[in-house]
Amino acid sequence: VIFDEAHHLRNRKTGRFLGAKMLKAKIRWLVSGTPVQNKKDDFYALCSLLKIPSSFYAEPENIPIIKKNFILKRTKREVGIQIPDVTNFNMIIPWASKIEERFSANIHSHLAFSGTQMGEKEPALLFKNYQVIQLLTRAKQSCILPSMVQKSLSQDPVEIRTxxxxxxxxxxxxxRKNNGNGKLVFSHYKEEIDTLIRRLREGGIERVASLDGRNSMASRSDILNEKYEVLILQIQTGCEGLNLQDNYSEIYFVTPHWNPSVEDQAVGRCHRIGQTRRVSVFRFEMDGFQPQNADHNLAPGISFDNYVSFVQNKKRELVKEIIQQ
Structure with a gap:
């Protein structure tokens, strides 16, 4: 039995995992470009499907033995696939206005990881009653498009024009619109997608389309068969299963994803067999919060984007520890 995209079997509580484990087969292959997504248990779940005893795979000293006997890792280069390299650009974006920065910092001040403290004159109680998940969502949105957060408030504390x-x-x-490279933009929110489409068209890019949960299956197929200057995809609906190398060679991540493997899968939509151009990947990250003047005292702190990038790096280190030979 061959399980393709085997990382989807990493949750042992799902019917998918339980069904896969019940299949009777003497030989099992688990195929995945991103077998470890978030934690070691992702790897342990796959070991379980290979009938490796938990008493063995849970011991750190046995990981090298498992790698040697059960893992066959091959890169594109190792199997002779000739594809131009990927060039990564990490874009750290400064805050365009103090008002926008303070508004986002207000949200972040309620999240322990940020280390942001508001001055006495700031309305820090604005988000006091939010739950952690709500705060994380609002912090993320404030780094993308502050208007998404303002619409959720009963009163707008300030007018943010940036x-x-x-x-x-x-x-x-x-x-970069005239360089001949089709562009994929991976986003998260519908308002974010709609704003990107409107502003890109205002900037002279007419052939723009989007794929998100609002598309029917018929329109989705039509869009994928067309060639656009810019195609905007909601990352959870467009990071896997698409072959877009013929039309696109630039990738834009508006916001870092908690799971770096999701980004790796998204890059794979372009960087695959058949790609003839160098693939450029742009990752956008809002800068942290800088101290303000005496009237708007703000302790230095990190943004949601900074923190997610830090988490990504930790997860990539885990993948290296387990998978890389």
Whole structure:
């Protein structure tokens, strides 16, 4: 039995995992480009499907033995696939206005990882009653498009006229619009997608389309068969199963994803057999919060984007520890 995209079997509580484990087969192959997604238990779940005893795979000293006897890892280069390299650009975006920065810092001040403290004159109680998941969502949105957060408030504390990251993404794409490279933009929210489409068209890019949960299956197929200057995808619906190497060779991540493997899968939509151009990947990350003047005292702190990038690096280190030979 061959299980393709085997990382989808990493949750041992799902019917998918339980069904796979019940299949009777003398030989099992688990195929995945991203077998470890978030934690060691992802790897342990796959070991369980290979009928390796838990008493063995859970011992750290046995990991090298498992790698030697059960893991066959091959890169594109190792199997002779000739594809131009990937070039990565990490874009750290400064806050365009103090008002936008303070508004986002207000949200972040309620999240322990940020280390951001508000001055006495700031309305820090604005988000006091939010749960952690709500705060994480609002912190993320405030780094992308502050208006998404303001619409959720009963009263707008301030008028924010800047959207630093959105400006940077749009400007980067428009600056590169005539280089002949189709562009994939991976986003998270519908309002974010709609804003990108509107602003890119205002910037002279007419052939723009999007794929998200609002598309029917018929329209989705039509869009994928067309060639656009820019195709915007909701990352959870467009990071796997698509072959887009013929039309696109630039990738933009508006916001870092908690799971770096999701980004790796998204890059794989372009960087695969058949790609003839060098693939460029742009990752956008809002800068942290800087101290303000005496009237708006703000302790230095890290943004949601900074923290997610830190988490990504930790997860990539885990993948190296377990998988790389």
């Amino acid at each position: 959207a630093s990251k959105m400006d940077a993404v749009v400007e980067t794409i428009i600056d």
